[in-house]
Amino acid sequence: MTSAQDPQAPRPAEKRSDRTKAVILRAARDRFASDGYERTTIRAVAADAAIDPSMVMRYFGSKERLFDAALAIDLRLPDLTAVAPQDLARTLVRHFLDRWESDPADDALLVLLRSAVTNERAALRMHEIFATQVAPALGAALGPQAAAVAPVLTTQLLGLALTRYLIRLPAITALAPEQLVDALAPAVQATVLAAADAAQAGSRSAVPRSADPR
Amino acid sequence: MTSAQDPQAPRPAEKRSDRTKAVILRAARDRFASDGYERTTIRAVAADAAIDPSMVMRYFGSKERLFDAALAIDLRLPDLTAVAPQDLARTLVRHFLDRWESDPADDALLVLLRSAVTNERAALRMHEIFATQVAPALGAALGPQAAAVAPVLTTQLLGLALTRYLIRLPAITALAPEQLVDALAPAVQATVLAAADAAQAGSRSAVPRSADPR
DNA sequence: CTTGAATGTCAACAGGTGTTGGCCTACGTT
């Protein structure tokens, strides 16, 4: 109510605490992303945010609720209905890699995946994200057979993230993004096509042909 | 019951402590598999083994060395040179699932994968296993192009393990093993074939330039 | 200036952790 008539403040509810709250959250994301849930300490987060540990508690209540706040994620999936079917695989893989490697300050994805492996709460959040974001986006692009394809595609893309960003398998980290697109696109495309075939006919005799490897 | 110099004993160094040492190790594997490295406490392992925590230290030296012992793994990869090329994909996926779901007491695989995500030591062990077990086995079956295919196959199979056994995505856990073979085989097969095509065509060198993600 | 809430610091609690050293006990060897 007081700041409402402030002529010089274009931001209506800009409290001073929101600033430090954001700083804490960013520090927490960094720590959760690189250390995982268990090894991340509130004291370390507070130190990174240059603030007292008790402030973290005051603003977020507990370590678990801070974790929940760090898990808020929007995958920002593109509109897949616009891309031609034969380009779907490459588009999908490329966007996935872009999303992971673009903004280094945004480790939300890393937080989620790393934690989901050992933390039940993060795993449930992941189920939720699959159901509310991944499945619908793929459903719009693939039609009825999406229900069968989406889980497999998720498996393939998460396998990529796992080996590249978490385990950091040298044979995978050595490849440039576009090389990874080349390497994975045939498999992704085959998954989509196999489902389309299965939807068309009950036979599964033909081995799906790979998309032209450029 | 048997003395050390028993001429008929084929096991020369059968000490009594080896028994409890094995019990501790099994308990440790269980805990590491279900809780991960950080949340596993020596006290809990000792309680499961019905022994004093200090015994764990006496036998394994430290928590880290106990962890190392739990990470000793033999993938028991089958001889892939015997299978026909067109059956390779299905065989690979089926064996992978068998290996994960056969013996519930053997959680070594679960220990390794779950820990590798948050623990540097486990990640390095995984690099090592890929280099000494996975890459050679695939190299024998696929020939020269295996070097390009093996990492991608690893990505796909680990993605399956990740979503099914760690994150437990409902859409994946709901499927029976043979359904998963059907769903994944096209993609795996496409990966193998794409590499074969690339090898046949003008072999533009696939020497990867080192890119450092994140 | 006074006031009172918002913002932040300090010190401590209560519990859990890996790890250690001393003590006991049972058993295989002599």
Place this chain on the structure above:
DNA sequence: AACGTAGGCCAACACCTGTTGACATTCAAG
């Protein structure tokens, strides 16, 4: 039977954790 030693237990240390409550500081409004 005596004994030395390996196998096992107990209690404790030193440290770190999340969390809490009392106290200090800022800051805008009356």
